[in-house]
Amino acid sequence: MSENIRIGVSACIAGEKVRWNNTDARDAYLTDTLAKYVEFVPLCPEIACGMGIPREKVRQVDCNGDVRLIGYESGDDLTEKMTNWTDRILPGLDKEDLCGFVLESRSPCCALMQGKIFSTTGNPPRRGAGFFAKLLMTHYPLLPVEASDRLQNPILRENFIRRVFVLKRWRELTAKGLKIGNLVDFHTRHKMMIRSHNLRGYRELGKLLGECSIFNADEIFDTYGTMLFRSLALKATPTKNAEILTHAMGYFKKQLDDGDAQELRTMIIAYKNGKIPLVIPLTLLNHYARKHQNPYLMQQYFLNPHPSELKLLNHV
Ligand code: SF4
Structure with missing residues (x-):
């Protein structure tokens, strides 16, 4: 098993010039920040299944409930090409030891949920997962998968x-x-x-x-x-996090004096109300857990979920 955390990523957002017109769609958060802590495994389904660069743009078309991958101008049906490739590679992705996948947000192949699916009846396109993304999530239902634009949140x-x-x-x-x-x-x-x-x-x-x-x-x-x-997969919101912070605070009932307890309580409420970032009450709880040598709290990943250098807890 790899020592590193490996994350699959749509190759174009990792900065590779694999789009239909030989350009990339580099995502600065991925390439400049996250890449320092994880190893990316870039994948471009369209290239990998045998479409070249440059190539015709494709779109998803709902043909009586059967979503097909169709060439934009030519009308060529590329569904089988893509399906044959996914049937071959998806079982083998296990060996890549991926701990997550970040997908380009709107492409017909990679979109997580915002890809356009055209109709043959003249109705406006609906939104849904891209062709590859859907198969990926069906094959690996527990794999954490996100769209690059949602990672801005x-x-x-x-x-x-x-x-x-x-x-x-x-x-x-x-x-x-x-x-x-x-x-x-x-x-x-x-x-x-x-x-x-x-x-x-x-x-x-x-x-x-x-x-x-x-x-x-x-x-x-x-x-x-x-x-x-x-x-x-259910989101941990500030309200839910605040409940756990309050629960954790209960472990220091006997050790904190009134002033310290009030300070911590105030911070938890301020965090819940979006006034301060989660890292502030967590830092204080970590401090008390160490100071009062509380082994249960010291080992809780809730208090230290990922490397602090990622600064993921520093937002309000
Ligand atoms: S969105 Fe997916 S299929 Fe399209 S260029 Fe990027 S990696 Fe390739």
Whole structure:
């Protein structure tokens, strides 16, 4: 398994000149910031399936419920070409050890959800996933996938990167063998994070682990992984994060004097109301966790979800 965090990315937003007209669509956040912390695996489905550069633009067309990939001017049907290629490469993407995928936002092949799908009946185009993106997400339903333009939104960006780091840790865990003790430890460290995304999912995961003696390890890991990444797919909002911060604060009931407790409470409310970034109450909680040597909090990934250099928690 690779030491690095590997993320698949539409090649054009990684800066490669692979678009139909031999240009790129470089995304500065990806190439100038994220690239310092992760290894990109660029992929251009149109090039890889055998279309050249320059090439005719393609579009998705809904032909009586069957979405086809059609040449813009020629009307050539390229669906089979693309499908044959995806059938070949998608199962093999497992070997790439990808922990996430960032897609170009609006292309007929790569769009996450904003690709145009034309109709044959004269109706205006509807929006949907690109041809390749849809197959990718069907094949890897738990893989964190985002569109490059959505990563401009700090909350969506932070949520995506959180999931990428959790998947990396999940892969490291399963690579050590399917040991229930290790899974319980993994769950313990992610408890607050999972709660911040999905309280119901958090409870169901706890229940699953409580019943683990009636399943075999394969079943438990399989079910846990599915439920975990489904839970994390729900956004952790400032309101949900503030609830977890308040919950974490409860661990210092006896240690904080009234002034310190009030200060922390004020910060949590200010964060919830969008006045200060999450990093401020988290820094204070980390400080108290270390100062009062609280082992449970010190190991919570909620308090340290990803490298601080990424500055993902510094926005309001
Ligand atoms: S959007 Fe996808 S298919 Fe289009 S150029 Fe970029 S990588 Fe290639």
